[in-house]
Amino acid sequence: MSRFSRIMKRTGFVLANVWVAFHVFAIFIAPAPMPPASPLLVDASRIALPYNQALFLNHGYHFFAPDPGSSTLISYEIERSGDVPLKGRFPDTSISPRLRYHRYFMLAENVWGFPEETQDEVLKAYARHFSAKHQADKISLVVLSHQPSSIARMQAGGKLDDPDTYTEEAPMPFDFSGTGQAQESEPDRVLEPQPVAAASIH
Amino acid sequence: MNSAVRNTIHNWYQSFQTGVRAWTEFWFAPADPFMLGVIRILTGWMLVYNLLVWGIDLQAFFGVNGLQPLQTILDFHASSPVFSLWFYVPAAWIPTVHWICVGIAALFFLGVGTRVTSILAYLITISYSQRVPVANFGLDQILGLLCLYLAIGPSGACLSFDAWWKNRKARQQGITLPVPASSSARVALRMIQLHLCVIYFWAGYSKLKGDSWFSGEAMWQAMANQEYQTMDLTGFAWLPWVPYLIAHVTIIWEVYFCVAIWNRTLRPLWLLIGAGMHFGIGAFMGMWTFGLIMTFAYFSFSDPEKWRRRFAWAQNSIRDLFAEPPLPELLQEEPLLTEVASQAPVATLSVPSGTPSRSSAVRESNAAVAVAAPAKFVATPANSNPSVSPAPETLSSPTEPESVLPPVRQAPAPAAPELVEQADDPPAVQGDFPEADASGGNWRDFRATQLPEPAGEIHDDPADERPRINTPVIKNRFRRVSPRSMMSAFENVEIHAETALLLVALNSDERNTLRKYFREVDIVCRAASSADAALTLAMSMKPMAVVVAGTLMKPDELVTVLDDLNDITTAPMIALTTDSQSLKVAEDCTGVHLLHYPVSPVEIRETLQKILFGDGSVESSSGHHPGRLSDVEADAF
Numbered sequence: 001m002s003r004f005s006r007i008m009k010r011t012g013f014v015l016a017n018v019w020v021a022f023h024v025f026a027i028f029i030a031p032a033p034m035p036p037a038s039p040l041l042v043d044a045s046r047i048a049l050p051y052n053q054a055l056f057l058n059h060g061y062h063f064f065a066p067d068p069g070s071s072t073l074i075s076y077e078i079e080r081s082g083d084v085p086l087k088g089r090f091p092d093t094s095i096s097p098r099l100r101y102h103r104y105f106m107l108a109e110n111v112w113g114f115p116e117e118t119q120d121e122v123l124k125a126y127a128r129h130f131s132a133k134h135q136a137d138k139i140s141l142v143v144l145s146h147q148p149s150s151i152a153r154m155q156a157g158g159k160l161d162d163p164d165t166y167t168e169e170a171p172m173p174f175d176f177s178g179t180g181q182a183q184e185s186e187p188d189r190v191l192e193p194q195p196v197a198a199a200s201i202h
Numbered sequence: 203m204n205s206a207v208r209n210t211i212h213n214w215y216q217s218f219q220t221g222v223r224a225w226t227e228f229w230f231a232p233a234d235p236f237m238l239g240v241i242r243i244l245t246g247w248m249l250v251y252n253l254l255v256w257g258i259d260l261q262a263f264f265g266v267n268g269l270q271p272l273q274t275i276l277d278f279h280a281s282s283p284v285f286s287l288w289f290y291v292p293a294a295w296i297p298t299v300h301w302i303c304v305g306i307a308a309l310f311f312l313g314v315g316t317r318v319t320s321i322l323a324y325l326i327t328i329s330y331s332q333r334v335p336v337a338n339f340g341l342d343q344i345l346g347l348l349c350l351y352l353a354i355g356p357s358g359a360c361l362s363f364d365a366w367w368k369n370r371k372a373r374q375q376g377i378t379l380p381v382p383a384s385s386s387a388r389v390a391l392r393m394i395q396l397h398l399c400v401i402y403f404w405a406g407y408s409k410l411k412g413d414s415w416f417s418g419e420a421m422w423q424a425m426a427n428q429e430y431q432t433m434d435l436t437g438f439a440w441l442p443w444v445p446y447l448i449a450h451v452t453i454i455w456e457v458y459f460c461v462a463i464w465n466r467t468l469r470p471l472w473l474l475i476g477a478g479m480h481f482g483i484g485a486f487m488g489m490w491t492f493g494l495i496m497t498f499a500y501f502s503f504s505d506p507e508k509w510r511r512r513f514a515w516a517q518n519s520i521r522d523l524f525a526e527p528p529l530p531e532l533l534q535e536e537p538l539l540t541e542v543a544s545q546a547p548v549a550t551l552s553v554p555s556g557t558p559s560r561s562s563a564v565r566e567s568n569a570a571v572a573v574a575a576p577a578k579f580v581a582t583p584a585n586s587n588p589s590v591s592p593a594p595e596t597l598s599s600p601t602e603p604e605s606v607l608p609p610v611r612q613a614p615a616p617a618a619p620e621l622v623e624q625a626d627d628p629p630a631v632q633g634d635f636p637e638a639d640a641s642g643g644n645w646r647d648f649r650a651t652q653l654p655e656p657a658g659e660i661h662d663d664p665a666d667e668r669p670r671i672n673t674p675v676i677k678n679r680f681r682r683v684s685p686r687s688m689m690s691a692f693e694n695v696e697i698h699a700e701t702a703l704l705l706v707a708l709n710s711d712e713r714n715t716l717r718k719y720f721r722e723v724d725i726v727c728r729a730a731s732s733a734d735a736a737l738t739l740a741m742s743m744k745p746m747a748v749v750v751a752g753t754l755m756k757p758d759e760l761v762t763v764l765d766d767l768n769d770i771t772t773a774p775m776i777a778l779t780t781d782s783q784s785l786k787v788a789e790d791c792t793g794v795h796l797l798h799y800p801v802s803p804v805e806i807r808e809t810l811q812k813i814l815f816g817d818g819s820v821e822s823s824s825g826h827h828p829g830r831l832s833d834v835e836a837d838a839f
Contacts, residue, residue: 013230020229020389027347027397031404036411053282056328056346061404063340066412068423071430091429098432098488099255103337105429107269110336114278121274122336129262129269148426151419154439160428 026051034060070147070167074108074126077171078136086134089144108143127174137177143169229392232383236506238352238390239313239360242320244498245348246311248491249323252345253304256330260300263334266293270334279332287325288333303329313362320357324349340492347397348499355390361513374708374754376734394502399460402476406456415453418446424487432488452479463503473500702726703810704745704773706736706763708754716749719803725810733763740770747810748775752799757786764791774813776806 026048032041052058075089091105111122123141131139145167149158256263266272276289291299303326309315310323327349331342358364359381372379414420422445425435438444455475462468477497484493501509703720705727707713713729720727728743730736740748748767752760760783764775768791776795777787784796795813797805 016389017225017229023393024396028400031400031408034404034408050283053284055350056284056331056343057350059343060408061343061401062408063405064420064424065405065408065415066410067414068420068427071427073429097255099252099341099491100258102339102341102489102491103255103259103263106337106339110338114336118274118278121277122270125267125269125271125274128267146427146429148423148428149436150426151422151439151442151445154426154436160426160436 022048022051027057030058031060031062034062068148070145071105072108072112073144073146075142075144076127076130077140077142078131078134079138080136086136088130123172124174127172128176131174131176138173138175140171140173142171145169229389230385231388232385233388233391234383234506235356235359235381235387236361236510237501237504238355238357238387239362239365240501240504240509241348241394241498242313242316242352242357243311243361244501245345245352245495246307246323248341248495248498249307249327249345249349250304250311252341252491253300253307253326253330257300257304260296263337264288264296264300270336272333275333275335278335284332285325286329286332288329313358313364316356316358316362316364320349320353324353340489341495344401344492344495344499348394348495351390351393351397354393355387356384357390359384359387370754371756371759374732374759376732391502394499395463398499398502399463402456402459406453406459409453409456415449418442418449421445421449421452427487430487430489433486435486451475455479469503473503476500701746702728702743704736704739704743704748704767704771705729705751706733706748706767707751708732709751712751712753716751716803716806720807723807725807733759733766736763737766737770740767745771745773747773747814749778749806749810750775751778752780752783752787753778755783757783761786761790764794768793776809776813778806 029041029045029048030052033045049058073089073091075087077088078086080086090108091101093101095101095104107126111119114122127139127141131137147165147167149160149162149165153162154160262268263270272289287299288296306319306322306326310319324346327342327346331338331346365381369379409415409420412420414423422438422442425431425438425445455472459472459476462472477500480493480496482493484490703725705713705716705720707716707729708731710731713731717727717729728739728745730739736750739745748771750760750763750767755763760777760779764777764787767775774795775793776797777783777791778797778799778801779787780799784798787794787796795809797809
């Protein structure tokens with residue numbers, strides 16, 4: 001083996017070791033800034049953030065943590081002249097296969113983890129998608145929170161889908177009849193719990 | 203003082219060196235890539251499934267103005283070095299690109315061009331995930347990291363098309379090439395292991411931030427989440443200690459996974475609990491994809507040798523299950539004989555129109571009686587009196603016009619049971635058969651009709667009026683053998699089937715097709731699936747002809763097989779060849795008759811007929827043709 005080859009091999013080995021060490025650090029530190037986190041962990045995670053973003057390794061791995069809590073659903077309502085409003089909701093258990101159901105579930109669950117401007121745009125995209133699907137110009141989205149029933153409630157004869165386990169937020173109306181710009185939604189407020197009829201999004 | 207400092211430094215240096223060696227060993231000691239192959243198959247399958255499900259709502263999710271508008275996502279990723287090919291795909295091309303991605307994922311799953319397809323599979327995985335970040339969940343995260351590490355390591359070195367292709371030549375020679383261990387395999391496996399530790403550590407650590415995991419309510423909340431559940435588990439409200447216990451075990455298991463998994467004693471327990479947890483997530487919360495992909499990563503902790511043995515066992519079991527018996531005629535003739543004989547007082551063979559009558563055939567034929575055919579078509583119950591023949595009952599061959607006994611060349615060494623000729627009566631066949639069959643019949647006597655008289659040692663004894671042919675080998679034909687392999691089958695079974703055809707075909711489909719055809723036209727055929735088996739068979743039997751199919755053989759290999767067979771047997775040989783094989787065989791082998799692919803079984807049979815009965819129109823690599831048989835035999839054939 002020539003001297004050049006030896007040098008290259010040794011250099012490659014050193015670089016491989018450096019990469020291994022950095023990679024282990026990067027994947028370990030990636031979930032650290034999930035709140036609550038110390039400034040130290042947040043700053044440390046920034047060192048490897050571009051690397052983790054580029055390799056799609058910047059995940060929190062906070063499965064059902066810190067508390068499983070409630071799940072989020074989004075319902076929509078389309079007014080129809082001379083007819084009852086068309087209502088739909090996602091996720092809907094009629095969606096199959098199950099992986100596809102989870103994709104829709106995540107659309108409702110994950111949107112709140114994104115920056116506010118992204119949330120607004122994504123919600124508008126949901127509204128546009130379902131209004132186009134039903135050939136309507138106006139649509140209103142309602143975010144629902146479904147709290148799991150407690151053990152005590154079940155023992156007392158409650159059910160998982162009791163109406164008061166759902167909490168509705170204010171409807172967000174969208175109007176695509178003109179420029180395609182959505183109207184301003186009302187400020188979020190918690191309304192009295194209302195049962196929502198499930199309907200297929202298909 | 204100085205020596206104490208020197209000793210301290212020396213000790214530190216030694217500790218440092220030990221640490222470096224341990225680090226190097228841990229990360230770079232060459233490892234068997236077998237488990238990477240296992241993980242690649244499982245991950246590739248999941249990737250294909252994931253993409254197919256994406257395909258259902260392709261425009262809804264990936265359309266420019268879909269549920270996650272392209273511009274919105276681009277703005278979200280604006281300050282991040284994020285790649286997704288979907289950022290660059292025009293709307294009209296989305297379906298096309300998607301199906302190309304599915305195809306690449308399928309190639310990755312099969313291990314085709316794995317060095318390239320593994321990298322592409324990783325890029326595809328992150329492309330989909332980065333394009334629709336709102337719809338991501340645990341499956342996408344684990345799929346991404348597994349694809350990354352499978353792209354780093356030699357995931358196609360085992361259990362892949364690449365490995366099969368690389369070893370095809372050696373496999374034909376019965377050799378299994380060892381898979382070289384590699385440092386990149388070690389790095390990839392270690393990365394998967396370390397990443398699992400990181401995932402579970404943070405999953406457990408993050409649960410410590412929540413009150414419900416300490417109170418035990420968390421698991422109940424997960425069970426009672428109607429959007430997740432696929433099965434009603436609310437019955438646990440009356441057994442609350444179950445969700446409480448599961449919550450506590452989950453915390454302990456996740457937090458301590460990164461420690462316990464490196465302990466050989468605790469590892470199986472930890473992995474078992476993990477598998478149970480993830481299967482539970484799949485079964486009760488409907489997240490089979492996530493549950494399974496997590497357990498796929500567990501294979502990085504497995505011992506490759508154990509899994510090799512399990513795969514080999516499974517492979518052998520499947521092979522034993524579906525493989526045809528090595529000597530199907532041996533195994534099938536016994537029930538056939540029993541069945542036919544018990545059902546028919548006298549079985550006769552239909553004679554195709556235009557063929558000579560039975561008696562003339564008996565008189566004129568020099569052909570020996572085939573071993574299998576008589577058993578199939580001429581057996582009669584033992585309790586029938588050979589001297590008083592009842593009216594014959596005709597048995598038809600599946601292909602009646604061609605349902606004739608295969609001839610042999612001039613060398614007469616009949617391997618049939620004793621043949622008894624009594625004037626115009628059907629000849630009775632006697633052999634050293636088992637004393638009784640399942641129905642209790644005596645198999646000492648058999649009656650055969652329409653059989654050509656064997657050309658061999660027929661002892662015309664006027665006193666006995668029963669010409670006898672000694673056939674000591676016939677015992678073996680009725681002994682059931684259950685060999686574990688072709689070779690072991692031939693170690694103990696002597697075959698004297700000069701009337702049988704030896705078929706050599708490495709391709710199982712081709713072999714089975716030809717054998718089935720030959721069987722249908724009543725040509726007794728022994729099939730060999732490898733060169734070794736062919737040579738063993740050729741030594742054990744004296745075939746009337748040899749047919750060698752060149753499929754899966756290189757020209758040189760085909761020539762070698764033909765040469766070796768030529769050294770063992772004088773039977774005429776027919777080689778089924780491709781164009782490239784034809785040139786080589788014609789050049790190097792003399793006396794071999796060539797048939798070019800594509801070729802039908804009928805053509806092969808006709809060629810056999812021409813070779814054996816002297817039609818000069820058969821192409822031969824040397825122009826040599828074997829001796830001509832009688833017209834009667836030709837007709838019979």
